[in-house]
Amino acid sequence: MSIQIMCPQLLYPTILIAGAFLGALSTATPTSNSATDIDVPEGLKIMAVTESAGVQLVWYGDADSASTANSTSDLETPSLSRRCGSNMPKCYSSYQAYALTCEALLNGLLTSGSLLRTSPRSVCSTIGGYMGNRCCTSWADNLLNGHYYNLQNGAEAILNKCRTNEGWVSGKSYDTLLGSTCTTQCLSNRPNSCNNG
Template sequence: MLILGFLSAFSNSFTWARAPPMTPPGLKFTLAATLGLLASLTHESCPQPAIALGLKHSAKNLAMIFKFNAALILSTLAFFQACASPVADASDLVVLSTQETANGTITIWGYPDGASKRADTLEKRQCGGNAITCSGSHTADVNSCRQLISSLSSNSGSGLGTSPRSICTTQNGNQCCVSWADAVSGLTQGDLVDAAQEIMNDCGGSSVSGLSRDTDLNGVCTTQCLSNRADGCTS
């Protein structure tokens, strides 16, 4: 402290005796650097002033507040992005039509007119590979699924429109559904056969459940599913 006082007094006397009314920046910088060096050398032996400790704690608090605010902003943006998504909830599916056949009931499920739907056009990427993933849940009777695929093939030229998301057949109380994740314009029942048959071939036993990713449905790259439920097929 004695040294610091001496230097401070020396600085003041030097400024009044030699310097003009405004002390040159270089001199201020030199004296400040000297004082800082002496303070750092005596740091180990001298306790830190309370104001320095307060500044350290304030800096830590500011850093924590900054991190918290950043996380809050990111989570808020994610929330609004999810809310802005045009994808309708699968639970909103309604029965669009039913048809009684000799081999069971054919039911077409979809979104009512005016419901929000994903855009028909997706970003172009490698598609048509039909990457199959089998599942142990929501399994459907394999005979009902065979009948469904047979019906799709028999009505291959029948158009479905944009609203539908699944076609199901119910046979002896057993339901099998082929469903897809995205709205597809100009879709026909025949477009659904290839991926459904590949899921049957890879996942079928006495029952079957699975999905086909990167499936090309009339130019739309989407996911197609085969299971016992009309909804739940997402990209």
């Protein structure tokens, strides 16, 4: 029985190729982040980390509960007093998210009829544990009677109008109806700074 030893000149490139393959494979595998592993922007806190349809969803809310400016009575606007649901998108070139990550986020949200609590301000999904692959949908106002699936129409309007040829997206959807609340919904790579302006 003879043992063949590879020539050192061939062994080194083989190790590099195998290492590169394993490195690429590890970034392609979805990972679950714990709340302590997630970067939280100033002014927000993680309210929950959930999973829906195999997609990890990170829910953010205001760090200071006094920041939730609208009371429940403020949110009970009669549905006919304001025309809402037109989902008028406006595109931005900053804070772009990878569109495929946004589609995964929407797929995770659509499978659940769960009620959105009043105070969360955003929900994000990260593909492969890499924060550069984060997509968030956020909203400008506190919500009343909102469900996960209510986030679909505004986000899809932004995806359809604002997706670049390179596969990135960032934008706002004005006059978006989330539950009983008419608000502005955003889609980008950050969980904060969505406003009605």
